[in-house]
Amino acid sequence: MDDGKNTMPTPDLLREAEALSRDGNSQKAEQLCDIVLEREPENIGAFRVLALAAHEDKRYIIAEAFLKRVCRLQPDDVRAVSDLAKFLENRGRYRESIAYLEPIARRLPENPDIQLLFGNMLGIVGRVDDALGAYDRCLEAEPNDPSALIGRGHMLRIVGRTDEALASYRHCTSVNPEFGAAWWYLASLPKHEMTEEEIVVMQDQLTADLLSDDAKIGLHFALARTYEQRKDFQTAWTHYEQGNKKKRELVNYDPVKTETDQKKIRDTFTSDKLQDASNREHFAETPIFILGMPRSGSTLIEQILSSHSSVEGGGELPYIMLIASRIVEKNEGSLHYTENINELGQEELDEFGQAYLQLASTHNPESKAFFTDKMPANFPHAGLIHMLFPQAKIIDARRHPVATCLANYRQLYAQGKNQSYDLTELGEYYLEYIKMMDHWDTVMPGVVLRVDYEDMVRDIDSQVARILDHCGLPFEQSCLDFHKSERSVNTASSEQVREPIYDSALDFWRNYELYLNELSEILSPVMKW
Template identity: 30%
Template sequence: MAQQNADQANWLKATLRDGYDRLQRGDQAGAANCCRQVLQRKPDLVEGHFLVGMIAMNAEDPKTAIQGFGSVTKLQPDHSGAWAQLARLFMRRGQINRAEDALHKAVAHSDDNAVVHDTIATVYTQLGDALSAAQWQEKALEAQPQNIGFLINRANNQMFLGDFKGARQRLEEVLLKNPKNANAHWLLSGLEKARDRQHIEELASLLSTEKLGDRDRAYLAYGLGKELEDMEDWPAAFRAFAEGAAARRRGIKFDENSEKAAYQALADTYTEDWLGNKQTGCDAQAPIFIVGQPRTGTTLIERIITSHSEVHSAGELRQFEGAFRRLLRERSDDGLTGVIRATGDLNPEEIGRAYMTLSKPMQGEGSRFVDKLPMNFRFLPLILAALPNAKVVHVRRGPMDACFASFKQLFADAYPHSYDQEEMARHHGRYYALMATWRERFGSRFIEVDYEKIAGDPQPHARELIADLDLQWEDQCLDFYQQSGAVTTASAVQVREAAHTRSVGRWLRYESELAPMQKALTDLNIPLEH
């Protein structure tokens, strides 16, 4: 009997190792077969269920991944790796409260596993807490200083924190180990303006490789497009952006019909009568929400405001959505449309209090703080109900510049609509129409600023904005580019310089190439510029 047990243990170990090896090589079917064999032999094998989760994550099957890692935590409640993976999965699904709970357990049970430390750092990054992410990244690198993935994540974090010299050193270290690492090349291209074609030629050479995965092709193409644009080689830049967008679009799912239904639910739920009949919300006066579309100047506006001595930058927080999802409890797994309709019945004061509690660690020491999550524009009326004394700033930008700025940006896991010209334009149309609805119903309750005006003539418009926020003017609000602190968005490099208008009307450089985007906006009766 002892020998049989030993033989089974050895077989299980070998089969599991084979499964993980196959997963590393991209053999999903082979890994899944190994997984089935070990779980048939031993259904309560923790490592087998963890492999289920990893296989499902690779297959972009979050539901099965959550089930796999969830089984691990039931069998072994102190398994920090499974909790960390669950936290990351919940973040991707927008289930902020569940992500925070899983993250707390991952941290509480953390051991010396460097991969777990790096995963915890990733979740902190997604929550907008770059400083906590940096601490966990350093722990991971202490254990595995040569790990390329860890080095890239640390470099990315250093860019957010404004340590561009440190980020460059990390990326150059990566490229010494692997000169073909596409992610490192992409990040390197964004650190500063290209002044010659040396790196451009290297990127173009790497892109010519036939056996290149879509994700790597997207990294290299977007990096190439950015540097070609720096050199004002407009036609070649667009070809690179288009190649990168097409590669990224092939690797993601975007359910446009679900987005349409969600936006309709927003307009149907948050009416004037709905807000008028609501109880009084939480009386907190500290929050300042900045909303809009990505790449429209929201970070510029945030930096102006948070240069004020009384205002702290809390980053792009997911806590408002997390607050109402937490209150929905068992309904929090519904699709977004169902969640939106359910929020109409919630007590706004409870939402406001929950938000203030969840965001407390990020609020800083000042009397006010900025929450700059652009997509909160969807929930603007709910913010007004939950936090009636908060300020909401909507940043507008010319539609073609806004759409093109997103199209030529490679995002992490956000904005899946941005990699196709027509999908991008139709999404912008839904945003445009929804903001028109909010303006008609609640226009006196929020502030609107135009990116073009504040970039072209910062002083009067910045002064007006600061006054609208009930703050006294401070000259340092015009010196925002000298401000230290994290910028956890794609604008991390740009906002370290003074306001400029170089990006205003940039789309006209590509007018003929952007014909599909122009037509889609025109068909929706949306002006191409303000």
């Protein structure tokens, strides 16, 4: 490189290299890093940029190698360990992420950044008490840290310590009134009513100068839920509309890509493709996949199953989608796992299946014979699941179409589920879901058990019997007493599943029926109610 770069100061070279890498020009970024490493063979900054460049190009093995090299050179560098931990988190390797974080978190108990990240990771794998300890250490150093206060509130909430969760959220709103997410979590706590003073503060914050879009979104959703609890559905709807509109402007969602990808899956996973799956060897553990649309009763089904002595509740696990990504990575230039699936022999399928089980084992600490994975977005991948695990049990959690879509529209998700912020797109997504589930029923009949939420509410005994029979599990009374379980529940339905079933919520969607005409029209082909 003879354009004067050889004479540039090292810090300037690294800044330019990082900018190039973030802009997608990894080749030039790597050339600048080479100049730096010729001067300083162990320059930490150069290795960081090389890791970033490799990650941007989806060369994940190389990115990981550079990140680990930085950690070996600087084991007490908070940024170095954090970068590696976040990389491993994004790859679904939570146990390894924690293994890198734990030593530095022990050595630096007063460092709020490392304690916050450590707490977040521990929470993901369900180590609630340890996560609370990490959040408390973070708050000792930074008493008003909003992320730690919210993280602590989440941990308390998922184990049913609602009053303490309320106090943590309320502390956050009192010292960080501009933090919209905290208001949403506070308002969305069941049986909690916002005070008049809190409503005034939220409304004032919405008119504040320089308020971020994320803060506005959180405040609109919080006000919507507040007025909803007061049965002022017109005002609530106004805030839901504004919050969803702003959120949709910020998230990436392509309904055409959704339709195209799901057609690829249906074209690839034919009955001929799947007919030999049952002849493959079975793994010792049996995953139970509960899939479908979010907010359709999957948490209730998981709570029932995890109340059985042979079943561990795993929660929403991202690992099937991670395995799908690894199949894509088999061939450079592939865009979807369907392009490579026909190349997989039994040995490779077993390897991918074992990789999934290894990742999921973090959430099955007692190695129970059955464990649940209730990631709703697995529904397009039921064919892949059946190929990897012929013995797996698959349950389709279904609910009234309009009720389902409205429940999603009323929910501000922490991440993902980007189809939820526009009613038209939600309705179209629901139709794609039904089309996909109809396909699975056709090409692998009897593999998927459909469970309607409304049937669960009206006749829980017979539905529990159906679910247990489908999973090959003997009846246990604890499955009917699911609301007495003390397990952690890390979803938006965490409070509801700790109570007996009532039918009062079945027609809740009719409170907004006036605003749902277009959605109802879209869903009319699949309406049976």
